[in-house]
Amino acid sequence: MAGTPRKKTIKAAPKAAPRAAPAPRAADSVNRVYAAIQRMAVNFEFRPEQRINEVELAATLGVSRTPVREALNRLVIEGLITLVPNKGFYCRPFDAEQIIGLFEVRASLERLSVELAAERASDVRIAELMDFWNGVRASRAAMDAEELTSRDEEFHIRIAAMGGNPELVRMLESINARIRFVRRIEIENPQRRTTTFDEHLAIAEALKARDRGRAVACMSDHIGISVADAVSAMKEGLARIYMGRMAS
Amino acid sequence: MAGTPRKKTIKAAPKAAPRAAPAPRAADSVNRVYAAIQRMAVNFEFRPEQRINEVELAATLGVSRTPVREALNRLVIEGLITLVPNKGFYCRPFDAEQIIGLFEVRASLERLSVELAAERASDVRIAELMDFWNGVRASRAAMDAEELTSRDEEFHIRIAAMGGNPELVRMLESINARIRFVRRIEIENPQRRTTTFDEHLAIAEALKARDRGRAVACMSDHIGISVADAVSAMKEGLARIYMGRMAS
DNA sequence: GTGTTCTGAAGTGTACACACTTTGCGGCGA
């Protein structure tokens, strides 16, 4: 607002300043940088346990080390990055037990999710959920694993959101980020895709019927299968990280 | 180690340097600062939604703004601090719905906790758990609410740890930090103390018997009561924050 | 009196400087 030619504080001779560049501040660096590094960590674009060179990363992202370090500190708490004092920041390890542990916790939270949704969600939102998933199903042929994973997560997050507990949503999102790498591989399996579509619909229908017990049961089956398949997906994941394209 | 007079890089005239002080680096600042601010946020030593002045806080803690900002960024992800771009860091709000939401999530995770513990914990660790709690019970007269809250949390975290899922432990610890302020008040209630002691023993005994269903039931009762009482504890909490000593 | 514009102070956001730590490597002695 204010089209007025708002006077800026006079900067000493913008042309040919003696100091190379007065470093004009880039807006909102931390959030951009945070999102970028988060994506890289989620997808294991850093190798597991690889040290992350701050100077290099800052240069790549076109900012100084300060916002990079602030973003990295956030990611440490999220569990996507680890920090060794006086050594530096490292990519999280690829830890099968940890991933299984995250699946366990997720299963518990997803259970709470459907319980709350069955009790509290409005009919409208449940109907929207079914529409949403039917829409995804209809256009599944055109979707790659990346996009389908995203829709899958959205389905679950919608249910969590319907329960009216934002903290539950936050935690599920955080967990999803850490297991996405494995789940995306899992979802590439054509058979797995089909069962996912059916299971999601079953969950939605149980919610529509306000059948809490059935909703929990459907969700447990759905998530339970994921845990069982996770191991082979992790094998494949390791191969892709360390063998690249050769893995296929 | 190394009593050798390790040569340091020559600093330009340490005596009466033209520049006030070359700022010798304080060791491990971020972690100290992080712990300090975390404690303050947990205990609402900042008022809810109060803006946190970085310069002031840095001066209080005897460091520069850099480690303070890194610590604050971590705490944002933990949910103990909020960040408004170009405005600054703020203390988390005192949000009753959010606290209830956290109790809900906690209940779900504690349920998982006893389920896993009932399946996986060794007999020894279960025995240690009972010894631990009997010890706490024996010396309860000498404990203030602060310490008892700490022991209470420890009891629950021990159970979570017995399940062998470190991520579950992490999340519970994170939630505990955010509801500790309310739980400490709750635990001041003498009657509540008594029921807590009994309920904890009941949980431990169910674990010892490997009775998963009973363990879950005991835990649910225990946590459920906490949720019910939380509202009055929150009222009291608000009074203490804003009325200080007058609240008693 | 009331609204509006301007201005300066306070404070955040980021770049940068620099001390300290870690680590790899070459030379030296046994």
Place this chain on the structure above:
DNA sequence: TCGCCGCAAAGTGTGTACACTTCAGAACAC
């Protein structure tokens, strides 16, 4: 050949500088 010492380069940890934003209040017009 092997180990050890001692550099020196690379890189982290933190202090500091400075541009930019926000906000409150003065000055001013109406």
